[in-house]
Amino acid sequence: MLTPNSTYKINGVTINEKIIPDGTVWKDGQKAKNAGFSGAGAAYKKGQKLSGGTGRAQSVTIHNTNDLPNVYDDGEQYTRATYNENMNSSRVHFYTDDTGAWQNLKAGTGMVAADPIGAAEVSWHSGDGSVADGGNMTSLSIEIIMNETSAHDEIAKDNGARLAAWLLWRHGLTIDKLVTHTYWVNKSAGKKFADVDEQCTNLISGKKWCPTYIFGSSNHATALKNWKAFKVLVKKYLDQLNGSGGTAGQTTPAKPATPSPSAVSPYLVRVKIDDLYIRTEASKESKDKGFIKPGVYTIVAEAAGPGATKWGKLKSGAGWISLDYVTKL
Known part of the structure; x- marks a missing residue:
């Protein structure tokens, strides 16, 4: 098992911080080339702050990735795969499942010394390269790990919603700044909708459809309905944070109440x-x-x-x- 650098809790979600250190480079030259990098010694992450160096997010992007069979803490496994150079070019801020979340990149949380406010960094998640106003360069990324049991998926989705709400609150963003991977796919294809939810759920043939499990179907009406339902959940938590002035969280998990057996x-x-x-x-x-x-x-x-x-x-x-x-x- 990986050991996190630190652990903190925000909005009810325990976060295991394992931020990829600045200056990390590829060690396996063949893996690097397979992932589209020049080879051993190439930078393992972009190493730049979001939004032109301000370190402030302009949106939060929701993704889905698969639950891993017979694994308890899926976020830890995905983080381990990232550290072992087995995730190709993918670099995301958070992996979230039913157990909590693992943080791989700076997100400007201000919760730990390694992640001060204004330090949110570029991730590789949107498939749009280094476009200045694209998802990679401006948005925080959350991979919600789903496709196990319905009970597991509901907990994972709730944790993802809580985390997304808190990140929106921390960066002073409104609910309309919650988007999907498919939103950026549409932007890259030159398709822009006045209704952000339409852009978040417009399927482009041959292109990645994500977050697959939150959408629940390739049927547009169903995907749109399910995406809006997820946004309602996020908005509930965001409204709670805004209404209470926001709770920054705890740098160590609070001791849970002992359940009655x-x-x-x-x-x-x-x-x-x-x-x-x-x-x-x-x-x-x-x-x-x-x-x-x-x-x-x-x-x-x-x-x-x-x-x-x-x-x-x-x-x-x-x-x-x-x-x-x-x-x-």
Whole structure:
């Protein structure tokens, strides 16, 4: 598992900060060339501030990427792949899933020393190169990891909405500055709509359609309806932040309330993955006690808690595990 440089919480989402250091270069020359770079020694990220050097975002762009089979913390895996030079040219500010988020680039949060206000940097996410008013050069990028269970996807989407709202608030942006990858695809194709939501959901044949899982369909009316529903969710959180004056957040996660467990008749489950944490409490924010090995275990209590649809207490007394990643026998 990767170790974050720091951890902080904003708007209910735990962020693991692992910002790619300035001056990082490609080490594997062949991987670099396959990704469109000159070779070993080429800059691994753009290394420039957003919006002509101001470090201020002009929008927040929503993407979807696939959930990884049998992986608990997908954002950590995508971040690890980025650090291992396995994500080609993609560089995004945040990977978000049901467990929280991982930050790979400066976003001007002001929450940690490595990411001061006014430091938001260029990412590679919009497919429009270095166009001065394009998505790469002006927008913050969030990859929401979906396409697992409906419960997982709802939590991941909610975390993405909370994070997007906070970033809009931090950069003084309104809800109409929330856009999709498809918005930038249309801009690159010379298509501009008076209605920003139409531009966000206008499918161009042969071009990337994203955020796929939030759209839910290639049918325009359905995609538009689902995108607007996601924006309503983001706006709810943005209005809360604006109404309360905005809560900057905590540099360390707050201790979660201890969920009330309910005893159940003991039953067997099979753990399907090899990196499922055992937690001291029924919460992803409680202390972990290492991984549980794949196999069959007995559950003696259940509880609701952050980071899982339901948690199960192990008969051994070792702790709690997420029941999203087990099969009941």
